Amino acid sequence: MKWKKIGNILILDKNNNYNYNNLKQIAQKHHVKTIIKINKIHGNKRQPQIQILYGEDTQTIHKENKCLFKLDLSQVMWSKGNTNERLRIAQLVKDNETIIDMFAGIGYFSIPIAVHANPQKIHSIEINPNSYKYLKENIKLNKINNINPILGDCKEITPHYKADRIIMGYIKTTHHYLKTAINSLNKNGTIHYHETAPEKLIPTRPLNRIKKSTNRKFKILNIQKIKKYSPGIYHIVIDAQFD
Numbered sequence: 174m175k176w177k178k179i180g181n182i183l184i185l186d187k188n189n190n191y192n193y194n195n196l197k198q199i200a201q202k203h204h205v206k207t208i209i210k211i212n213k214i215h216g217n218k219r220q221p222q223i224q225i226l227y228g229e230d231t232q233t234i235h236k237e238n239k240c241l242f243k244l245d246l247s248q249v250m251w252s253k254g255n256t257n258e259r260l261r262i263a264q265l266v267k268d269n270e271t272i273i274d275m276f277a278g279i280g281y282f283s284i285p286i287a288v289h290a291n292p293q294k295i296h297s298i299e300i301n302p303n304s305y306k307y308l309k310e311n312i313k314l315n316k317i318n319n320i321n322p323i324l325g326d327c328k329e330i331t332p333h334y335k336a337d338r339i340i341m342g343y344i345k346t347t348h349h350y351l352k353t354a355i356n357s358l359n360k361n362g363t364i365h366y367h368e369t370a371p372e373k374l375i376p377t378r379p380l381n382r383i384k385k386s387t388n389r390k391f392k393i394l395n396i397q398k399i400k401k402y403s404p405g406i407y408h409i410v411i412d413a414q415f416d
């Protein structure tokens with residue numbers, strides 16, 4: 174049986190059929206209150222469509238890398254495959270940086286940065302009101318005082334700020350936001366640009382997309398596969414520093 178545990182909720186693989194009579198025993202064995210399947214993640218707001226197999230409560234607190242994340246799995250997504258990336262970014266942040274987290278969600282990157290590093294400010298922008306609600310709760314839960322949570326579209330809000338580091342932790346259409354991000358970067362600032370790319374187009378396609386978005390000179394600090402997204406397609410992140 175394939176499964177993931179988020180807080181005290183078990184997520185079973187959507188492609189398997191289960192013996193529903195066993196679910197109570199499975200819940201007891203894994204010490205969870207609820208068991209769900211996630212059938213799909215919808216649209217740009219990344220809203221899950223779930224099926225509850227056992228129990229009823231879909232809100233939980235998940236602990237990862239010494240951070241607490243409160244979330245409702247019927248409203249917002251959680252990607253276990255991004256665990257290392259969430260910590261990697263936090264470890265790159267230098268003291269007193271200003272950061273923009275363009276696709277902040279419930280604080281996937283903002284919270285670990287605030288917990289493990291010492292930035293001056295993190296402007297965390299999120300378009301989905303449900304995720305924004307949990308972003309604010311997670312700021313309180315982790316006793317953080319340097320995150321500025323903002324509800325809205327990062328394309329409109331990012332130009333109001335300047336930053337030393339901009340996190341673009343979103344996939345599929347992230348390249349449409351490159352120009353906006355680079356225009357808000359301070360001298361020597363870094364973007365962490367995510368995309369899903371077919372293996373044979375790594376790194377040419379993302380690099381060309383960055384080049385096309387700006388006249389500023391940049392150097393690539395790192396190119397990394399985060400996880401396999403679908404057959405032949407990888408979720409990757411590029412760290413690029415701009416003059």
Ligand SMILES: C[S@@+](CC[C@H](N)C(=O)[O-])C[C@H]1O[C@@H](n2cnc3c(N)ncnc32)[C@H](O)[C@@H]1O
Binds near residue numbers: 219281301
């Ligand atoms: C779910 S996160 C990606 C997962 C995350 N990188 C992780 O570590 O698990 C992406 C977030 O971007 C938000 N989003 C999408 N378009 C946006 C926009 N234009 N402005 C601000 N937030 C946006 C979505 O609502 C979603 O919460």
